[in-house]
Amino acid sequence: MRIAILTSGGDAPGMNATIRAVVRTCIFEGIEVYGIMGGYEGLIDAKFEKLIEASVADIIQRGGTILSTTRSERFQTDEGFEKALNSLKIFEIDALIVLGGDGSLRGAKKLCEAGINVVGIPCSIDNDMGYTDYTIGFMTAVRTVTEAISNIRDTTEAHGRANVVEVMGRECGDIALFSGVSSGAESIIVPEFPMNINEIAEKALVGKNRGKRHHIIIMAEGCGSAFEFAKEFEKLTGIDTRVTVLGYIQRGGAPSIFDRILASEFGYHAVYFAKDKKSGALGSVKGKIIMESFEDVFNIKKKFRQDLLEILKTVSI
């Protein structure tokens, strides 16, 4: 049997740990395994490289992806898609394992509909897929944001200021929510709820009157301009306000322990699903690894952790 693996879309810490688990499980099962370089672009151009035990040595702790990644526009075209199918035929690939986020798994769905045995593994710092509790890379991004906020808090406290910290997440507020709880931020602004600037301003002023000298507001990128918000907030409260856009720092770095374990589980199980000719995307639900059909993956709506928001509102005052 021959399995191929590719990484696509935005990279996520833990992709390498997943590749390692896939390759080592394949070798254990006597399955030949090929890495496709550069995501769906590499699939179109047939950039296949045979992977052996040593190809994945010393990568469990590394961010990024040894297979490199792209956001492929050619794969969206009929011509590109046909070429991709052709590459799989030429290399006699029995199953393909795709690591990536929403867009990449949509590509996996399309290949599956064309008759390819495909297993998708959710890798994205955004945690924006409803069918799985966690995507690989999310907890690492939350750790990075949390660490950055402790540094920001020191200087914010020293000056008695407010700091609006913009985080990634596309249309999903999970990075803001989880890092809000773990960093003790006073307020979060997420795309899932309309923002109430008066409420945020009142909370900051009540804190200030109590003697509080730092006000951290985390704003998810899907909520507009952090600079505009900061200007408005400063006008309302009179508190000197700065902005920090964390940006790509959130996508790199050594994966957290949680992500390394999840990556190992997903990588290992992906090989056995592929071996059994089962197609779909893997997820982690209440601590269990599941496979969801590509149909349902995009039909299950993402639920916002309202319980965590209530906790934040209660304890971060």
Ligand code: F6P
């Ligand atoms: O999907 C991961 C992500 O980092 C989002 O949080 C962000 O909106 C986007 O990718 C940035 O994409 P790019 O790397 O193409 O700039």
